[in-house]
Amino acid sequence: MANKGIQRKLKVIFSADVNGYSKLMGYDEEYTVDKITAYRDTIALLIKNNYGRVVDAPGDNLLAEFDSSLDAIHSAIEIQRTLKTENGKLPDNRRMDFRIGINMGDVLHKDDRIYGHSVNIAARIENLADPGGICISKGVHDQVEGKLDLGFADLGPHSVKNIEKPVRIYKVLLNQGDTGKVVKSAKSKASIGRWIVVTAIALAVAVAGAGVWYQQLEPKLEPASMDRMAYPLPDKPSIAVLPFENHSDDAKLNFFASGLTEDLTASLSKAPDLFVISRSSAAIYKGKSFDFKQVAEEQGIQYVMEGSVRKEKDKLRITVQLIDAINGHNLWADRFDRRAKEIFALQDEIVKHVMVELQVELTQGASARVASRGTDNLDAWLLKIEAHGEFATFTREGMIRARELYEDSHNADPNWARPLAGLASVDWYEAKQGWSVSKEASIQSGIELAQQAIEMDPDEPQGYQTLGNLYALTGQGERAIALRRKAVELAPNDLAAVAGLATRLKDFGAEQEAVKLFEQAMRLSPKHPWWVPYAYGVALHLVGRKEEAIQSLKKAIALNPTHVLPQAFLTAFYADLGRIEEARKTANEVIRLEPNFTANRLIRSHTLHDPVKDAKFRNLMHRAGLPE
Incomplete structure (x- = not known):
């Protein structure tokens, strides 16, 4: 039996909201409330003048209905052009850009309110619109095509929550020069880049031929909020590779899972047209409960990749999925089943082919080809992963163990460059800390090993990084910086490469450039290791930003309370400011x-x-009470 209080009608639904409303409220609540009230009154008047009716206006949202698609679009165009003029009178941080979505469909009317899937779709379409822009559904487009002095961009089908079939979306082109134009896509450079990363990874997985490719059309994830992003979304595709999980009882697969995560991150990081969150930042989610929305908001990125490995008898299964956290989509997922002895062949298919020639081609050759890992020996690779973990402890015992593991890795595959670069790094750090029997002998040994690594694989950045560090120990600043710049050229998104270059610049008098690079490095890795804010703090002090320097060292200490280095320099900074x-x-x-x-x-x-x-820092430490 029909409910007499509810009526069904065919309507055109207009949905609008303010881009970045929460941020505007954070700047100035009273101003924002006054401004949105004034703008809402303007919008309501223009809707009324075009025979529409405002249904609801909670917060920064506004919902209206029309009987005609033409009236709805006329209203939307007038609104955006009027608000553009008004926004032009305001500073950038005060602008109030609305996004508008328009859909046509059956709605339920009750007590002057409207409900139903068509209303939800309009809100989803609105989310796809640019700030100051308009998006419409195919039904609305078909109603107005050829009847307006404007053009459209076909954005293709989009998944809509709780709707079985994708909805085709069109962007309204507001420039008069676009009149009558219907283009296939109006993607921005950033959106093209996002398509690149999705396509490249997806095609690579498809090439493997082992999994079952599928598109999950219905979004089942809560979208991340742009307003709650801890960092501004980069203007190029941004991704975090979360630690792969070991779902078996075989502890050895922990190293395999860790290595797979590292290599996927490293491969993607070598492409300058991608923004890749560092492995150390993504590692904080290992073994913890989280959702993709949280990861995206905390790291300031759009895409999240996760995976797992499982071993059953002589079989290995790897699953991988890529999430578009901003739009709440599971873009793709795949499963690979292999015999355990084929593990490394599978690694090659997932890692080595993800960003091969395809990535170079799609970015007009701007990015360097992604380097291969350089070995087909699984034992060598796993030993290198374990060695790196020991090295990262930065302890004397850790260096001893790292040297043994790097040597074992090199013996397992003498033609692989990375273990040699690792051994050179151990020589460098032991010489730097004074742990060597002969500092000069360790430096010479490290230089020879790093040069061998570079000769073996000229596209592997670690050899250049380490050789630069070794020359820095000998006081050859220009040579050291040039080598570190080469490492950044090969891996522009790698935290160690960028922050390492910044450290060398700081050490040899280029503090201003060092500060900028440290800030870039910390953006690449929002959850960076302690040594980055330590070195950044020293650079800040050298350029005269002394209070900021203290705060940076405090952050380093919070990340690693047991390391003496940031504590010692903090004593000097306090003494320099007279805070005895x-x-x-x-x-x-x-x-x-x-x-x-x-x-x-x-x-x-x-x-x-x-x-x-x-001498200045040494004297400041002494003034603070530290032994000379």
């Missing part, structure tokens, strides 16, 4: 951490290659 009580309190913590600490020894191992600067 804080300086002495921090100096006591330094002595607690390292009872045999001396300022001379620290400055020798962390020299700025400038006697005046080194």
